[in-house]
Amino acid sequence: MKERRTILAATGSYLPEKRLANEDLTQFPREAISLIGEKTGVYFRRVAADNECTSDLAVRAANRCLENGGLDPEHVQGIILATSSPDRMQPATATRLQHLLGAKRAFALDINSVCSGSAFGIALADGLIRSGQYGNILLVASEVYSRILNPKDYATFPFFGDGAGAAFFRAGSPAEGGVIHSRLRTDGSRSDMICVPAGGTRLPFGKMTNPRAAYFRMRGPDVFSFAVEEVPELVGQLLTEAGVSLSEIRCFICHQANVNIIHKIAELLHVPRERFFMNLAEYGNTAGASVLIALDEALAGGVIRRGDLVVTVAFGGGLSWGTSLIRI
Amino acid sequence: MHDVWEKLKTVMMEEFLEPGDMTVVTETTKLSEIPNWDSMAAVNLQILINETFHVELPLDLLYDEAAFADLIGFIREPATIAGAIRKRNGRS
Numbered sequence: 001m002k003e004r005r006t007i008l009a010a011t012g013s014y015l016p017e018k019r020l021a022n023e024d025l026t027q028f029p030r031e032a033i034s035l036i037g038e039k040t041g042v043y044f045r046r047v048a049a050d051n052e053c054t055s056d057l058a059v060r061a062a063n064r065c066l067e068n069g070g071l072d073p074e075h076v077q078g079i080i081l082a083t084s085s086p087d088r089m090q091p092a093t094a095t096r097l098q099h100l101l102g103a104k105r106a107f108a109l110d111i112n113s114v115c116s117g118s119a120f121g122i123a124l125a126d127g128l129i130r131s132g133q134y135g136n137i138l139l140v141a142s143e144v145y146s147r148i149l150n151p152k153d154y155a156t157f158p159f160f161g162d163g164a165g166a167a168f169f170r171a172g173s174p175a176e177g178g179v180i181h182s183r184l185r186t187d188g189s190r191s192d193m194i195c196v197p198a199g200g201t202r203l204p205f206g207k208m209t210n211p212r213a214a215y216f217r218m219r220g221p222d223v224f225s226f227a228v229e230e231v232p233e234l235v236g237q238l239l240t241e242a243g244v245s246l247s248e249i250r251c252f253i254c255h256q257a258n259v260n261i262i263h264k265i266a267e268l269l270h271v272p273r274e275r276f277f278m279n280l281a282e283y284g285n286t287a288g289a290s291v292l293i294a295l296d297e298a299l300a301g302g303v304i305r306r307g308d309l310v311v312t313v314a315f316g317g318g319l320s321w322g323t324s325l326i327r328i
Numbered sequence: 329m330h331d332v333w334e335k336l337k338t339v340m341m342e343e344f345l346e347p348g349d350m351t352v353v354t355e356t357t358k359l360s361e362i363p364n365w366d367s368m369a370a371v372n373l374q375i376l377i378n379e380t381f382h383v384e385l386p387l388d389l390l391y392d393e394a395a396f397a398d399l400i401g402f403i404r405e406p407a408t409i410a411g412a413i414r415k416r417n418g419r420s
Contacts, residue, residue, distance in 0.1 A: 028371065028375070029371065029374060029375065029378075029387075031386070032371040032374070032387065035367065035371075039367055039368065152375065153344070153372065154368050154371040154372050154375065155344070155366075155368035155369055155371075155372055192346075210342055212342065212343060217346075219364040220364065220366055220368055220369075221364045221365070221366050222364055
């Protein structure tokens with residue numbers, strides 16, 4: 001049987017218009033505002049309008065992706081939406097995306113791998129296409145964290161921004177490049193490190209005793225340790241299994257978590273920081289959407305071109321972490 | 329001192345500590361010994377003290393080696409804050 005490959009055919013992204021600078025975060029003490037950029041690498045973030053929800057951002061990114069590829073929504077066979085800030089607890093946010101997009105023939109499902117959403121989505125799309133079950137998959141990652149963050153929590157609120165990214169994958173041949181290899185990992189024993197405690201069956205809103213439980217929480221120093229311990233090792237494993245050396249990688253599209261984490265991962269991999277694409281300063285951490293947004297910007301800006309080898313890598317709640325090697 | 333400490337513990341549990349964290353936190357605990365303490369947590373503690381006790385404690389005094397007993401002293405006697413800042417900055 002002829003070998004199939006999952007080809008990255010097009011990308012797109014959407015960032016809401018409203019742009020908040022660190023100086024706009026007046027709920028924090030003045031002396032703390034000046035530290036935000038230094039501590040996180042974030043100087044601006046986008047915030048969804050009151051009438052925009054996760055699926056609204058998703059459909060804009062998806063439409064741009066399909067337009068960029070000259071693709072018809074009716075030809076989309078499957079939609080995977082990575083989000084950890086869904087429209088509703090049910091049904092899947094992807095169902096509204098499918099409707100708004102007019103992708104009538106596509107199945108639509110959500111995955112929630114928190115900040116690893118794009119990474120897990122790439123691997124799943126690759127599996128569905130490579131197996132021969134589907135000819136194409138539209139992967140979208142969309143997050144509206146401004147609705148799940150505690151505006152008074154300095155340890156989380158300044159980090160994050162809203163946004164969405166999309167990638168259209170189609171079946172092709174190895175000669176065209178595509179997704180070469182992926183690795184995914186999960187450690188559920190550390191699921192409390194990054195979470196929204198309330199709102200599910202474990203702690204319904206009605207049984208919540210502390211309003212803080214409704215908000216996203218993250219144990220920052222533990223997350224830093226997790227990321228720098230696990231991510232370089234998994235990237236190393238990915239490349240070893242693929243028989244590719246670090247020096248062959250044109251660009252690392254890493255989850256835009258925090259400038260210090262990204263720099264440390266680069267240092268541990270012995271890769272110059274300049275080979276890690278960064279848009280964190282402008283958009284903040286867009287959680288599961290950050291890798292697809294960065295991938296779209298890197299392609300649109302000519303940072304990566306057809307034929308380049310790229311590593312996508314993300315890490316986050318679950319704990320979860322994942323990486324893919326892609327020939328663009 | 330006890331009343332301030334009890335109130336501080338309560339609001340810290342409500343606002344930014346996790347269940348279990350308080351088992352290792354006493355009045356003599358240094359801030360750096362709080363699980364997951366970092367400069368972001370310092371700002372959250374600063375905001376909490378300001379909102380709860382109406383005491384404007386500068387970040388300079390929420391350094392790693394400071395103990396809760398020090399903070400409780402500042403909360404009870406805000407007039408001592410200015411002197412503590414001068415001392416911390418090496419000025420008499």
